[in-house]
Amino acid sequence: MTRRDYEGAIEREVERWPGVTVRFEEGGKHPRAVFRFGEVEQFRPYPSSPSDQRGLDMKITEVRRLLKDMGAVLMPRPKATGPKRERNPGADQRELPVGEPAPVKPDPWAALREVRCSPIITAPGAYPNIDAEDYHRNPDLLPAPSLSSTGAKTLLNKSPYHFWFDSPMNPDRPPEEGKPHFSIGKAAHDMLLLSERWPEHYHVLPEDYRAPSQRTVNFTDDQLAAIDAEQAGKTILRHADAEAVCAVAAAIRRNGLAMATLTNGVTEETLAWQDPETGVWLRARPDFRPNSIVEHRDVMVVSDLKFVAPTNASPDGFKRAIANFGYHQSAAFYADGIKAVYGHYPTHWVHVVVEKEPPYCVALYELPAEDIERGRWLNRQAIRKFAECLSADRWPGYADEPAQVGLPVWARKRIDDIEGHEMAWAAAA
Numbered sequence: 224m225t226r227r228d229y230e231g232a233i234e235r236e237v238e239r240w241p242g243v244t245v246r247f248e249e250g251g252k253h254p255r256a257v258f259r260f261g262e263v264e265q266f267r268p269y270p271s272s273p274s275d276q277r278g279l280d281m282k283i284t285e286v287r288r289l290l291k292d293m294g295a296v297l298m299p300r301p302k303a304t305g306p307k308r309e310r311n312p313g314a315d316q317r318e319l320p321v322g323e324p325a326p327v328k329p330d331p332w333a334a335l336r337e338v339r340c341s342p343i344i345t346a347p348g349a350y351p352n353i354d355a356e357d358y359h360r361n362p363d364l365l366p367a368p369s370l371s372s373t374g375a376k377t378l379l380n381k382s383p384y385h386f387w388f389d390s391p392m393n394p395d396r397p398p399e400e401g402k403p404h405f406s407i408g409k410a411a412h413d414m415l416l417l418s419e420r421w422p423e424h425y426h427v428l429p430e431d432y433r434a435p436s437q438r439t440v441n442f443t444d445d446q447l448a449a450i451d452a453e454q455a456g457k458t459i460l461r462h463a464d465a466e467a468v469c470a471v472a473a474a475i476r477r478n479g480l481a482m483a484t485l486t487n488g489v490t491e492e493t494l495a496w497q498d499p500e501t502g503v504w505l506r507a508r509p510d511f512r513p514n515s516i517v518e519h520r521d522v523m524v525v526s527d528l529k530f531v532a533p534t535n536a537s538p539d540g541f542k543r544a545i546a547n548f549g550y551h552q553s554a555a556f557y558a559d560g561i562k563a564v565y566g567h568y569p570t571h572w573v574h575v576v577v578e579k580e581p582p583y584c585v586a587l588y589e590l591p592a593e594d595i596e597r598g599r600w601l602n603r604q605a606i607r608k609f610a611e612c613l614s615a616d617r618w619p620g621y622a623d624e625p626a627q628v629g630l631p632v633w634a635r636k637r638i639d640d641i642e643g644h645e646m647a648w649a650a651a652a
Contacts, residue, residue, distance in 0.1 A: 226254060229269045229270065229279060229282060230247055230256070230269075232279055232283055233245060233283070233286060236283055237258070237286075239297055240260075240290050240296070240298065241296070242260055242261065242295060243258060243260045243293075244258070245258050246259075250266075253268040253269065256286070258289065258290060260293045263293045263294065265289055265440060266440070267282075267286060268442055268447055268450075269282055270454065272451065275454070277454070278454035281454070288437070292438075341363070342363050342365050343363060344364060347496040347497060348494075348564060349493070349564050353493040355508075358493055358508055360399070361391060362391035364391070364506070365495060365504045367613075368391070368392050368504070368613060369495070369503070369504035369506045370503060370506070370605070370606060370609045371505070371506050371508075371556075372552060372553045372557065372602075374386050374605075374609070375552060375601075375609070377389070378605045378609060379604060379605050379608075380549075381621075382621050383608065383609075383617075383620075384618045384619060385620075386609075386618065387612075406530075407464070407467050407471055408471075408530025408577075408579055409530075410425060410458070410464075410465075411471040411577070412530070414468060414472045415472050415476075415528075416485065416490040416491070416510065416511060423457075424457055425457055425458050425460055425465075426448070426453075426457045426458070426459050427460045427462065428445070428449060428459065428465075430462040432445055432446075432449070432461075432462065434446070434449075471577060471579070474577065474582075474583040475585055477585075478585045478587075480587055481587060484524055484526035484573055485528070487515075488511050488512050488513035488514050488515075488516075490510065490511055491509075492508070493508050494506065494507045494560035494564050496560060497563075498606055498610070500603075500606070500607075501606060501607065501609075502610070503610045505556075505560065505563075505606070509557045509560075509561075512525070512561070516561055516565050516567075516569060521570070522570055522571070523571070524571040524572075525557070525558070525569040525572055525573070526574070526575050527550075527553070527554065529544075529550070529574050529576045529577070530577050530579050531544060531578065531579065532578075532580075533578050533579075535576075536576055538586075538588070541574070541576055541588055549598070549601075551595060551598030551601075552598040552602055554572045554598060555595045555598035555601075556602050558572065558595060571589055572589065573588065573590070574587070574588045574590060575587060
């Protein structure tokens with residue numbers, strides 16, 4: 224939406240409020256609409272740079288609230304006049320002769336349902352410029368439904384139905400939250416690996432920033448800048464949060480080996496390939512792909528940034544994190560994607576682990592090859608299950624048919640180990 228779109232929408236809205244006039248003038252940093260009703264005059268700023276439909280809708284809602292507060296009254300919409308037409312029952316609702324079958328109506332949407340957009344990716348390979356929204360949510364990303372590392376873990380840890388429900392195959396898939404979610408790890412990740420695009424996605428508030436209220440009339444430049452950033456879909460960072468992000472990024476930069484694993488390569492490259500056994504499409508999006516993979520050097524180290532709670536940052540803690548979050552499965556999935564696209568496996572897989580709280584300690588943990596093999600075995604079970612469900616178009620939940628579920632082994636053992644007299648007492652009770 225351009226500036227002219229905003230002005231036209233505001234003018235059309237004002238026409239519905241008798242006695243209200245509006246003029247547009249240049250403000251300090253943003254243009255503003257000045258509304259007058261009787262002796263009362265108020266103004267509201269509006270964006271000078273292009274924004275989306277959501278921003279325009281929010282601005283019109285704000286204008287309506289302002290005009291109501293000024294005492295103006297919205298003009299009611301005129302009701303339709305003239306004689307009412309009698310309802311035509313239609314051929315399908317008229318009485319049919321006895322024994323004559325009802326006509327079968329064609330589905331008006333059948334042709335539209337068969338129309339499918341051309342896939343973004345049509346062949347296996349590496350693609351550096353795939354939008355994250357397309358990668359995660361576009362049903363036309365690949366020629367057929369595909370499986371990612373996260374999907375493989377969902378299939379094994381939950382059920383095929385859980386996978387289908389949160390996949391692009393579900394036409395009623397819940398949308399992502401409209402407001403960008405902030406996490407120190409994600410912001411620090413983007414600051415390190417996507418530094419040139421960081422200002423496009425984040426807006427930092429000044430230290431003494433005060434948010435406007437619903438009745439704020441005279442907006443400060445900082446408030447207007449924050450409003451513009453929010454309407455542009457940026458993540459808004461408080462000053463303290465931004466300082467924490469910078470501290471995390473600085474801690475990683477101080478570790479020369481960590482930075483060496485995160486330089487001389489490309490970030491968030493999309494890998495797409497077909498499983499040789501089942502033929503299903505697979506996809507991966509590693510944080511960082513070093514150029515050594517393309518150059519096929521003797522040493523090819525792939526790193527994976529992990530921002531963890533302090534309890535998961537120690538060697539013993541990260542062992543638990545690997546098991547709990549399936550990091551060995553992710554490493555195997557990504558390594559198989561690299562092998563399928565570039566023809567060889569990386570020689571080393573290193574997790575760059577960073578605490579999300581002070582002192583933001585950085586640790587480098589190499590994942591053993593035998594654990595990557597264990598993750599590869601689990602992924603194979605998930606890929607086979609995905610192929611089976613996709614072929615049958617059936618995505619079962621935990622137990623679509625009755626299944627026996629009883630006490631866990633430890634609870635049975637505790638009861639079975641009760642002494643004889645205690646067991647007798649329990650029976651008598």
